[in-house]
Amino acid sequence: MRKGERTRQHIIEKSAGLFNQKGYAGSSIQDIIEVTGLTKGGVYRTFSSKDEIAQEAFDYSLRIVMEQFLKAAEEAETAIDKIMAVCAVYEDPVNHSPIEGGCPLLNTAVEADDGYLPLREKAAAAHGQFTAFLQSILDKGITNGELSSGLNTEAVASFVVSSLEGGVMASRLTRDNKHVGFVFQQIKLVLSTYQNGATFR
Template identity: 60%
Template structure:
């Protein structure tokens, strides 16, 4: 990797952490300068504006998160273990989030609105990717005879992702990761009702 590419990647990584902690609107170019240790010119030689940095930083954060999720799935065998593995990536969002500042999908989804449609579209695509991942796990479970074939995959997938993201939000807000553990406990019980014995 060339020096210029390394510097660009450094800006993306540090900005991803910054935006994930302070939010896009709450972070200024000066904050990015301080986080990266670069000059204003060093930033603007590589990015045209803060919006461009935000989009690439969100994409980077999503790749890091999905890398952790993929590893968790690959290390599990049953449908329930795979879904619990996805949840386990967020097991301690207060003290050990998957990315500094918490879940980038949750943080960006809460913050983005019609004022930054490109970032909203990226957050929506990330949400749909997570939803699709859970659907694939469940559909595979049906294919191999582990999950009941009459399972409403769309509804169950939405419930799983929404419950997980909600528990991450509740844990971050209350500064107590018990909410993720509670959701995992209840999801395991729910998923057991769909298992073919």
């Protein structure tokens, strides 16, 4: 990797944690300079604006999280176990998250809802990607005979994403992981109602 590419990646990685903790609006170019250890000129030789950095930092954060979701799912056997393993990536949102500062999808969606449109569009696309990933797991579970064909996989995948994000938010807000734990219990309860037979219990 060339020096310019290394600098670009360094800015993206450091800014990802910064934006996830302080938010897009709450982070300034000076903050980026401080976390990267670069000069203002060094930052602007690589990126044209804070907006450009924010978009690439979000892509980086999302990629890190999705890699962990994929790894968790691959290591589980049944469809339900895969869904629960994906959720478990955020089993300790108070003390540990894939990206410092919590869930980048949640943080960005809340902040960019009525603000910065490009980030809102990226967050919306990420939400769709996450939902589709979970839906594909559930669809395969139906195909394999693990889950009932009466399962609305799109609806349940949406429910899992919404519940998980809400649980992460509540746990980080109260500094208590019990909320995300409650979410896990209810997600597993819902999924268990669609199991076919005792083999997959």
